[in-house]
Amino acid sequence: MIAPAPTCARCLDRGHVFAARGDRAAAEVCLCRSPCPLCGGSGRVVRDRDGALHASPCSCRDLARRVALYNAAGVPRHFCEKGLSTFRAYDAGQADVLARVQGFAQSYPLSRKGFCLWGKPGTGKTHLLCATLQHLTLEKGVACRFVEISFLFSEIKEAFNRNVSALAALAPLADVEVLAIDEIGKGRGTEWELATLDELLGRRYNADRTTLFSTNCGVSLRAERAAPAGFGDPAALARGQLAEDDLQRRIGDRSFSRMAEMAVFHHLVADDRRIPRF
Ligand SMILES: [Zn+2]
Ligand SMILES: [Zn+2]
Known part of the structure; x- marks a missing residue:
C-alpha cells in the first residue's frame, strides 16, 4: 500500500511553486519533487503487475513539461x-x-x-x-x-x-x-x-x-x-x-x-x- 504523500507547505502538493524571473512570471518544480520521490529522478517507475514488472514514464516528466510551458508563456511578472x-x-x-x-x-x-x-x-x-x-x-x-x-x-x-x-x-x-x-x-x-x-x-x-x-x-x-x-x-x-x-x-x-x-x-x-x- 502506498502511503499518502506528505503535505508540502511550500507548494501545497501542486508540485510547482511560482518564482518570477525578471519582468516575467515563472514557476519551478518544488523541492519536494526534486529529486522525484517516485522515480528518484530516473523518469521511469517500475510497478509490479500480476507478478511481472512493468516500467512506465513517471508523472514528474509531465510536471517538468508543464512548468516549462508556463515559463514559455510570457505572462507578465505582476x-x-x-x-x-x-x-x-x-x-x-x-x-x-x-x-x-x-x-x-x-x-x-x-x-x-x-x-x-x-x-x-x-x-x-x-x-x-x-x-x-x-x-x-x-x-x-x-x-x-x-x-x-x-x-x-x-x-x-x-x-x-x-x-x-x-x-x-x-x-x-x-x-x-x-x-x-x-x-x-x-x-x-x-x-x-x-x-x-x-x-x-x-x-x-x-x-x-x-x-x-x-x-x-x-x-x-x-x-x-x-x-x-x-x-x-x-x-x-x-x-x-x-x-x-x-x-x-x-x-x-x-x-x-x-x-x-x-x-x-x-x-x-x-x-x-x-x-x-x-
Ligand atoms: Zn512541494
Ligand atoms: Zn519521477
Whole structure:
C-alpha cells in the first residue's frame, strides 16, 4: 500500500511553486519533487503487475513539461501567482464573466472558441487572461503565449530587421496553440499594423487555433446596433455599454469580423479595481 504523500507547505502538493524571473512570471518544480520521490529522478517507475514488472514514464516528466510551458508563456511578472481562484469579483456582472472564463479554461479543448474581454482599464481583464494561461499550461499542459499588442508589433518588426521573412516572423505567434493578445485596438493603427494583425488573425483562424483577447476599446454589440436610438444616450455611455472608442474602427472590418468568429465577447463593467477600496 502506498502511503499518502506528505503535505508540502511550500507548494501545497501542486508540485510547482511560482518564482518570477525578471519582468516575467515563472514557476519551478518544488523541492519536494526534486529529486522525484517516485522515480528518484530516473523518469521511469517500475510497478509490479500480476507478478511481472512493468516500467512506465513517471508523472514528474509531465510536471517538468508543464512548468516549462508556463515559463514559455510570457505572462507578465505582476500576474505571477494570480490564478482564476484568486480573482475577486466585485459584483454579479464580474462574477458572471469569471464563471464563463473558468468554464472555458476547464472545458478546453472541447471548445476552441476563445473569448474577448472588453471594458474600461482596471476591470481585471489582464488578470483573467493570465490566469487562463496559468490554468491551461500548468493544469492541462497546453502551449500558450501572452503578448501585449505593442510588444507583438515590436517583436515582429525586430524580426523583420533581422531579415527574417514575414512568414517566419509571425510563426511563433501564429502557431502557438493558445495565444492571448492583451490590449488589442491599442497602437497607432498604421497600415502596417493593421495588415500584420490581419495576417496573424487570418493564419490562426484558418488553423482553428484558439485566441483570447482583451481590449479597453468599446465594442458595438449587435443588439445595440439594432437599436441605434440608444446611441448618444449619456447614461448608456456612462455604463460603458456603447462604443466610445470602437474596436472595429480601430482594427478594421476584416480583423474585427475574424475576431467575432474566433471569440465570444464578455463585457467587464466595474470600478477600477486598482484603486484601493475602503
Ligand atoms: Zn512541494
Ligand atoms: Zn519521477
